Amino acid sequence: xxxxxxxxxxxxxxxxxxxxxxxxxxxxxxxxxxxxxxxxxxxxxxxxxxxxxxxxxxxxxxxxxxxxxxxxxxxxxxxxxxxxxxxxxxxxxxxxxxxxxxxxxxxxxxxxxxxxxxxxxxxxxxxxxxxxxxxxxxxxxxxxxxxxxxxxxxxxxxxxxxxxxxxxxxxxxxxxxxxxxxxxxxxxxxxxxxxxxxxxxxxxxxxxxxxxxxxxxxxxxxxxxxxxxxxxxxxxxxxxxxxxxxxxxxxxxxxxxxxxxxxxxxxxxxxxxxxxxxxxxxxxxxxxxxxxxxxxxxxxxxxxxxxxxxxxxxx
Amino acid sequence: xxxxxxxxxxxxxxxxxxxxxxxxxxxxxxxxxxxxxxxxxxxxxxxxxxxxxxxxxxxxxxxxxxxxxxxxxxxxxxxxxxxxxxxxxxxxxxxxxxxxxxxxxxxxxxxxxxxxxxxxxxxxxxxxxxxxxxxxxxxxxxxxxxxxxxxxxxxxxxxxxxxxxxxxxxxxxxxxxxxxxxxxxxxxxxxxxxxxxxxxxxxxxxxxxxxxxxxxxxxxxxxxxxxxxxxxxxxxxxxxxxxxx
Numbered sequence: 001x002x003x004x005x006x007x008x009x010x011x012x013x014x015x016x017x018x019x020x021x022x023x024x025x026x027x028x029x030x031x032x033x034x035x036x037x038x039x040x041x042x043x044x045x046x047x048x049x050x051x052x053x054x055x056x057x058x059x060x061x062x063x064x065x066x067x068x069x070x071x072x073x074x075x076x077x078x079x080x081x082x083x084x085x086x087x088x089x090x091x092x093x094x095x096x097x098x099x100x101x102x103x104x105x106x107x108x109x110x111x112x113x114x115x116x117x118x119x120x121x122x123x124x125x126x127x128x129x130x131x132x133x134x135x136x137x138x139x140x141x142x143x144x145x146x147x148x149x150x151x152x153x154x155x156x157x158x159x160x161x162x163x164x165x166x167x168x169x170x171x172x173x174x175x176x177x178x179x180x181x182x183x184x185x186x187x188x189x190x191x192x193x194x195x196x197x198x199x200x201x202x203x204x205x206x207x208x209x210x211x212x213x214x215x216x217x218x219x220x221x222x223x224x225x226x227x228x229x230x231x232x233x234x235x236x237x238x239x240x241x242x243x244x245x246x247x248x249x250x251x252x253x254x255x256x257x258x259x260x261x262x263x264x265x266x267x268x269x270x271x272x273x274x275x276x277x278x279x280x281x282x283x284x285x286x287x288x289x290x291x292x293x294x295x296x297x298x299x300x301x302x303x304x305x306x307x308x309x310x311x312x313x314x315x
Numbered sequence: 316x317x318x319x320x321x322x323x324x325x326x327x328x329x330x331x332x333x334x335x336x337x338x339x340x341x342x343x344x345x346x347x348x349x350x351x352x353x354x355x356x357x358x359x360x361x362x363x364x365x366x367x368x369x370x371x372x373x374x375x376x377x378x379x380x381x382x383x384x385x386x387x388x389x390x391x392x393x394x395x396x397x398x399x400x401x402x403x404x405x406x407x408x409x410x411x412x413x414x415x416x417x418x419x420x421x422x423x424x425x426x427x428x429x430x431x432x433x434x435x436x437x438x439x440x441x442x443x444x445x446x447x448x449x450x451x452x453x454x455x456x457x458x459x460x461x462x463x464x465x466x467x468x469x470x471x472x473x474x475x476x477x478x479x480x481x482x483x484x485x486x487x488x489x490x491x492x493x494x495x496x497x498x499x500x501x502x503x504x505x506x507x508x509x510x511x512x513x514x515x516x517x518x519x520x521x522x523x524x525x526x527x528x529x530x531x532x533x534x535x536x537x538x539x540x541x542x543x544x545x546x547x548x549x550x551x552x553x554x555x556x557x558x559x560x
Binding site: 001061062063064065067068070071072073074076077078079080081084132135136137138139206207209211212213214215216217218219220221222223224225226227228230231232233234237238305306307310311 | 318409
């Protein structure tokens with residue numbers, strides 16, 4: 001599948017934003033966030049800015065961005081529509097959460113309830129986003145249960161890393177708690193990612209040229225002549241291919257930048273304490289986002305579609 | 316709406332039956348499809364660089380060619396590929412806007428290009444590559460089964476078939492109601508063992524493909540030549556002797 005910049009940015013940026021919003025709501029209700037009036041406002045706005053940047057980037061992918069509002073109508077059948085609805089609904093409790101925190105001061109019941117609601121909406125948005133991919137039968141690398149697990153864990157990890165970076169500037173103690181959480185999620189997400197790669201490398205093809213053409217009853221089928229001499233939309237969008245040696249290198253880069261480096265920076269920040277942490281936690285968040293961007297690029301580039309069977313390729 | 320209409324018993328399922336035994340791979344169906352539809356329901360079917368080195372564009376029908384099997388029993392098969400108007404079209408259910416829909420009255424899958432946002436998700440959801448995005452117009456296009464021909468009262472009744480069917484010189488394309496077991500196309504499917512493409516995907520295509528005929532079983536040893544007899548036989552034997560010298 002074509003790794004379009006807009007869709008990669010959508011899932012990485014909004015994943016981090018919603019992950020951050022989730023942990024803000026949950027950790028505030030648990031009393032683990034800094035009891036500071038402006039922290040809540042700024043942190044919620046940073047989370048929403050990340051999510052909004054992702055959502056706006058996704059409209060670049062559209063042929064008619066001015067019609068994007070129509071996408072919230074088919075929530076009964078379409079996961080994309082559901083994502084649109086839940087992502088918009090999330091703004092209400094999220095902005096309410098920020099307002100209640102800012103106006104009512106830290107640790108007030110209204111803010112905690114709204115925070116938990118925002119957390120629920122945030123995690124539902126990421127889940128709907130993941131189901132857009134997981135529901136597509138023709139793409140075997142997406143149509144499996146590892147995809148929602150991966151996207152959720154990666155959102156929760158990158159969100160926690162961003163929250164740790166933000167919290168550190170207000171209160172080092174809270175920042176260290178979130179950093180510890182991010183470290184655990186970093187390991188969990190890395191394990192899930194490696195497991196996903198192993199699964200898609202070993203899974204059998206979802207269909208073959210023999211069943212795609214129905215000519216398997218005669219024998220093995222091979223493409224004799226393509227229908228057109230030039231590229232077409234199908235091959236550009238669904239027929240994107242990446243050399244195996246490149247994908248191996250990029251997997252290594254994603255693991256090193258997105259997981260190993262943030263883990264080292266988080267551990268170093270936790271060990272050093274106050275002065276070091278201020279610089280290290282934001283660095284860990286940047287590394288995590290960069291690594292996940294590479295990972296998401298691969299998520300698209302390595303996905304194969306059954307239409308390519310008709311062009312004599314594997315799917 | 317993107318809900319799949321609940322099929323009524325005996326409801327119409329308009330579709331194509333493509334005979335892979337007689338298709339000669341001339342691409343006339345693809346060309347006439349392009350010709351009709353570039354000024355039809357989804358006009359235009361945009362071309363890029365049409366007269367230059369890398370001509371590309373939107374086509375709703377593409378003709379592939381394959382080799383099946385090996386040795387003397389192998390076949391070269393020309394294989395037209397277009398929308399199969401599935402009974403379980405995920406291209407419709409994934410659509411976030413309701414632009415993609417399946418008609419209850421005849422089962423034709425269409426796109427309302429007035430409200431399509433061009434998110435391309437339907438083309439990802441189609442296993443068969445039936446949908447092509449018009450990068451110029453920013454909307455998705457697909458086979459309409461020529462709704463602007465088959466119901467068109469301004470053209471002679473005999474011509475009210477899809478453009479690909481009307482133009483096929485080998486009569487390899489048939490159009491009709493596959494929901495009616497007594498229709499000509501349903502009978503053809505039953506007689507010839509018509510089949511679905513990629514049935515394992517569960518999309519339940521309406522269009523059916525008729526398999527190429529199987530080669531007659533070959534004798535492994537050549538049959539002994541029969542000795543000619545009678546007066547004609549003696550002449551032939553004499554010719555044989557003369558030529559064998």
